[in-house]
Structure formats: structure tokens, C-alpha cells
Amino acid sequence: MFIFLCISLLLSSTSIMGISRLIPLFFNSEIRSHVSESADKLRLMGLWLINIDIVKVESKDLDTCFTWEYEYRSKEKVYPKELITNCTNEN
Amino acid sequence: MKINLKHISLAIIFLGIAFRFTNLTFPDMTTDEVQAALGTSPAWTPLGMMILRGAQAIFGHEIFVVRMVSVIFGVAFLPLFYNLCRLYCDKKTSLLAVAIAAIFPTHILFSKLSYLSIQLCFAWTLTLYAFLRARKDPSMKWLSLLYVSSVVATMTKTQGLLLPVFLVVGIVTEELCRAISGPRTADRKKNIEIVLTLLLSLIPTFFYILSNPGVFATVLQYGGNMYGVSEPGNRVFDLIYTWWHVLYLFFIAIIFSLNSYRKLDWPFCITLGTGILTGLVLGPAHDYYATYLVLCALPISIFLMKRKSIYRNISIAMLTLMTVFMFAPISLIRTPWMHVHYLSYPYWNNHSDDINEVLKDEEVITILGGPGHHVRWYLDPQLLVGDNMQEPYETDYVLVLRDRDLARELGHIVYEDTETSIVQISK
Known part of the structure; x- marks a missing residue:
């Protein structure tokens, strides 16, 4: 059983490291309420939301900024990743 | 040489394998196929998509390549299914079950398209097989196979975690019933090891889901309409309607064989039930969930083996003819029973x-x-x-x-x- 546990934790290592960037989403309801607004701004840019990941959430005063990592994929090509930041009090 | 049921079964198996190779590049790639092929669905665990990307990295970004992955899993399913059937019945019945699985329409159909349902069907069947072997003999060999197959199932597609979870629930329920009705048995130690193995196999997918909000986002987006249990009557109707239009005579065979499920144990029924529940809850109109109904080939075989040979042979002939009408090369024949993918003009x-x-x-x-x-x-x-x-x-x-x-x-x-x-x- 111990070897199964070790393998499971090894397979989970990448995911566990990624959880830290999402902690604000899990524990702050106000931040969670702004996520869809931020995602809508990305839609207005014409981006495919299927290719996108949150990498950072920052709260400063009354403003919440989300940094997204966008990667477009087509059949032959994976485009370079793009970091896009938008904040709640932007126009 | 006298032709017997074994020869007929083998011929049907070869026919079914051949049908998995026909018309591979004819239909356009669908939205779900492309999500899998590009590795871009945020709602799925990554292994299924990684296998498709890996195949393309080696053999090129072609429709033929991504669909061949499904063909391989579809063909590999057949010997695995034989080994599973042998845990329940004799060689003749098992071989007939594999023949029916080989010509089972939804299994053929999704062995020719790059949906992930065929990979998950393989992984779930392997998990069931390893589970049953571990129940009889919880040696490191079978527990390791159970662990690996369960991890593969959970990481192929997010819904893959359902089977290990339900198997754990099944064992716990079995133990509770035993605890109520009688003294502790030697099986309890085996069951504890199996439960621990399954729970440990769920760890990678647990952390993957936690670290990928796309899974939750997808559930929230579709929850209450496509996903869920709302309007249960309509869901059941849609499910049956979908099954009928992809299975035809096989659907009738499933109904006739219902009595045969009494010969099968709860792990088999839970595995089949997981496939049915997935379709009911996640989208009854989606025909790819009917891939898992291929497991019904075993009770159909048990039912047919109890019939007189004349009725059995007529039934097998009709089912085979049904499959021929559905999957013959479209350059030779087009019939109204063919799936819409093969009747529609491939615009793209x-x-x-x-x-x-x-x-x-x-x-x-x-x-x-x-x-x-x-x-x-x-x-x-x-x-x-x-x-x-x-x-x-x-x-x-x-x-x-x-x-x-x-x-x-x-x-x-x-x-x-x-x-x-x-x-x-x-x-």
C-alpha cells in the first residue's frame, strides 16, 4: 500500500503545486464572485475560454486582478502562451 | 469440417474488427473529437487527451492517426472482455459474448471516432477485471493491476472516477450487510486491501480536480440543464430514444436478456450501471455514453446459450446483419440505419x-x-x-x-x- 501512496503523491505533485495559486479562489467568496466578470472580458477579446488558466489572483484595496494564461492550439501548432491581466475596476 | 458455434463466433469477431477500420476518415471531425485531439478540454483529466497528442506527435496530425487510437483501444477491448467473461462462464459462452461485443454497434462506432469513451470503456473493464481477480486473490499482482487500471480510468476522463468510487461503496455496503447478519469473515482483510487500493488510486484525480477550476466551471455551466437529474422522466425517455437509434436490434436483445443479469454479481452490474448513470446524468442525448453498453454482450450471450440452437443461430445472424447494414463501407452501400456521421456530407x-x-x-x-x-x-x-x-x-x-x-x-x-x-x- 505504501508504494501505491508514493506513486499517487508523485502523480499528484504537479497538481498540488498548482493548488496554491487557487487558494484565494477557494477561500474568498468576493474574489470568486469577480471571476466570471473577468472571464467575460476575455470573451470580449474573442478568446476561446477553453484554452485558458488562472495563474494569479491579486487583491489590492477594492480592486481584484486576475492573471490568465492563454494558449491557442490548432491542429499543427501550439501558439506561445500569453499572459493576460484584467482587473475589476477597469473599463 | 463441421462449422460450430466456435467457428461462427470467431468469424463474427473478425468481421467486427474489420468494421472498426472502415470509413475512418470519411466523417468530419466533431467538436468533441477535436477537443480531445487538441488536448483542450478543461473539464477532463489529461491522460486520454495526452494519448491522442502523443500519437499525433509520432505519426502526424491527421484524422486517421487520432481515430486509429480509438481503433486500437476498441480491438484491445475484445481479448480483455473474453478474460472478464471467463470469470463468469465457460469458453463457448465467453467467445459468443466477445463476438457480440465485436459487432456491438456503439462499440464499433466509437472505436472509429476519437472520443474518449472508448478509452474509458477499456479502462473501466480492466478495472472491473482486476477488481474481481483481487477479490479472489488479493496478491500484489492483482492489487497492482487494480491500482494502475483505476488510476488510468480516473485520469483518462474525469467521470472515470465514478467506477472506483462505486466499487468502494459496494464493498462497504457488502461489509455492513455482513456485519449486521453475521460474524467477521476472512474476506474482510481482502476487502480492506481492495478499498485502500481504490482510495489511493483516486488521489491523483482528486488533486487534479482541485487544481483545475475548469472542471468545476464546466459542472456549474451545465449543471441544472444538461448535467443533473432535472426532469428525470424526460432524461429516461431521451436515453432510451438515443439507445434505440444507435442499437436497434441490439436494444431488443438487451431487453430479452434482462433475466440473465441474475447470474452476474454486483461488481459487474455496478460497472454497467455506472455507464448508464453517466449517460443519464451527464447528457442522455449523447450517444457516446452508449459505448459502455457493450458489457451487455455478456448477458445477451448467456441468454442466447440457453436457447435452442436454431433460435440462437437466427438471432446471431440477425444481429450480424444489423451490424453489416450499419457499418458496411459507404462506398459499397448506404442504409438508413447508418449513423448520421456517415450519411452527412463531410463539409470540412x-x-x-x-x-x-x-x-x-x-x-x-x-x-x-x-x-x-x-x-x-x-x-x-x-x-x-x-x-x-x-x-x-x-x-x-x-x-x-x-x-x-x-x-x-x-x-x-x-x-x-x-x-x-x-x-x-x-x-
Whole structure:
């Protein structure tokens, strides 16, 4: 059983490291309420939301900024990743 | 040489394998196929998509390559299924069950398309097989196979975690019933080891789901309409309607064989039930969930083996003929029982080269008209989803799907066919 546990934790290592960037989403309801607004701004840019990941959430005063990592994929090509930041009090 | 049931079963198995190779590149890639092939679904665990990307990295980005992955899993399922059936019945019945599985319409269909249901069907069946072997003999060999197959199932597609979870619930329920009705048995130690193995196998997918909000986002997006248990009567009706239109005579065979399920134990029934529940809860109109019904080939076989040989042979002949009508090469014959994929004109396979020739100098274009993900497979430039954007569009060209009037309003049309217009935007 111990070897199964070790393998499971090894397979989970990448995911566990990624959880830290999402902690604000899990524990702050106000931040969670702004996520869809931020995602809508990305839609207005014409981006495919299927290719996108949150990498950072920052709260400063009354403003919440989300940094997204966008990667477009087509059949032959994976485009370079793009970091896009938008904040709640932007126009 | 006298032809017996074994020869007939083997011939049908070879026929079923052959049908998995026919018409592979005819239908257009669908939205779900492209999501899997490009590795872009945020709702799925990554292994299934990684296998498809890996195949493309080695053999090229071709429709044939991504669909061959499904063919391989579809063919590999058959010997695995034989070994599973042998845990329940004799060689003759098992071979007949494999023959029925080989010509089972939904298993053939999704062995020819790059949906992930065929990979998950294989992984779930392997998990069930390892589970049953571990129940009889919890040696490191069978526990390791159980662990690996369960991890593979959970990481192939997110819904893959359902079977290990339900198997754990099944064992716990069994132990509770035993605890109520009698003293502790030697099986308890075996069951504890199996439960621990399954729980440990769920750890990677647990952390993957926690670290990928796309899974929760997808559940929230579709929850209450496509996902869920709302309008249960309509869901059951849609499920049966979908099954009938992809199975026909096989659906009737499933109904006739219902009594045979009494010979099968709860792990088998839970595995089949998980497949049915997945379809019911996640989208009864989606025919790819009917892939898992291939497990019904075993009770169908048990039912047929109890019949007189004349009735058995007629039934097998009718089922085989049904499959021939559904999956014969379309260059030879087209029948109304064929799936809509094989009856519809493959627009993108026939027109994407022409469209890409027009757009060959463009890095980015805007696309309007509710594009599905399949357009990202077929079109070379990067695409911006114009339906969510406001004019004026930033790109020099706009591709409009199925709306010539809109295309004319936008600017100068440089390409037009029955489905698509390409507009050059004047700035």
C-alpha cells in the first residue's frame, strides 16, 4: 500500500503545486464572485475560454486582478502562451 | 469440417474488427473529437487527451492517426472482455459474448471516432477485471493491476472516477450487510486491501480536480440543464430514444436478456450501471455514453446459450446483419440505419483546403456564426470568436458561417460556398 501512496503523491505533485495559486479562489467568496466578470472580458477579446488558466489572483484595496494564461492550439501548432491581466475596476 | 458455434463466433469477431477500420476518415471531425485531439478540454483529466497528442506527435496530425487510437483501444477491448467473461462462464459462452461485443454497434462506432469513451470503456473493464481477480486473490499482482487500471480510468476522463468510487461503496455496503447478519469473515482483510487500493488510486484525480477550476466551471455551466437529474422522466425517455437509434436490434436483445443479469454479481452490474448513470446524468442525448453498453454482450450471450440452437443461430445472424447494414463501407452501400456521421456530407474534409488557400497569408482571423471547436482543427490561422466581440473587428478577414446576408454587410466577399463566406474587412 505504501508504494501505491508514493506513486499517487508523485502523480499528484504537479497538481498540488498548482493548488496554491487557487487558494484565494477557494477561500474568498468576493474574489470568486469577480471571476466570471473577468472571464467575460476575455470573451470580449474573442478568446476561446477553453484554452485558458488562472495563474494569479491579486487583491489590492477594492480592486481584484486576475492573471490568465492563454494558449491557442490548432491542429499543427501550439501558439506561445500569453499572459493576460484584467482587473475589476477597469473599463 | 463441421462449422460450430466456435467457428461462427470467431468469424463474427473478425468481421467486427474489420468494421472498426472502415470509413475512418470519411466523417468530419466533431467538436468533441477535436477537443480531445487538441488536448483542450478543461473539464477532463489529461491522460486520454495526452494519448491522442502523443500519437499525433509520432505519426502526424491527421484524422486517421487520432481515430486509429480509438481503433486500437476498441480491438484491445475484445481479448480483455473474453478474460472478464471467463470469470463468469465457460469458453463457448465467453467467445459468443466477445463476438457480440465485436459487432456491438456503439462499440464499433466509437472505436472509429476519437472520443474518449472508448478509452474509458477499456479502462473501466480492466478495472472491473482486476477488481474481481483481487477479490479472489488479493496478491500484489492483482492489487497492482487494480491500482494502475483505476488510476488510468480516473485520469483518462474525469467521470472515470465514478467506477472506483462505486466499487468502494459496494464493498462497504457488502461489509455492513455482513456485519449486521453475521460474524467477521476472512474476506474482510481482502476487502480492506481492495478499498485502500481504490482510495489511493483516486488521489491523483482528486488533486487534479482541485487544481483545475475548469472542471468545476464546466459542472456549474451545465449543471441544472444538461448535467443533473432535472426532469428525470424526460432524461429516461431521451436515453432510451438515443439507445434505440444507435442499437436497434441490439436494444431488443438487451431487453430479452434482462433475466440473465441474475447470474452476474454486483461488481459487474455496478460497472454497467455506472455507464448508464453517466449517460443519464451527464447528457442522455449523447450517444457516446452508449459505448459502455457493450458489457451487455455478456448477458445477451448467456441468454442466447440457453436457447435452442436454431433460435440462437437466427438471432446471431440477425444481429450480424444489423451490424453489416450499419457499418458496411459507404462506398459499397448506404442504409438508413447508418449513423448520421456517415450519411452527412463531410463539409470540412472537402472544403478546408480551399478555405486555407484563401487565408494562407493570415496569422489571425475572426470567425462568426457560433463556431464549434472543430474549426480549430480545420483552419490554419488563429481564430478569434467574433460572436463575443464588438465591431470593428481587428483582423483583415472575417469568416462567417451559414449567414450570407451578414457576410455581405461586413465587406467584400472573397470566398463563398454553401456553408462559409470569407469577408475582407475594409479599414
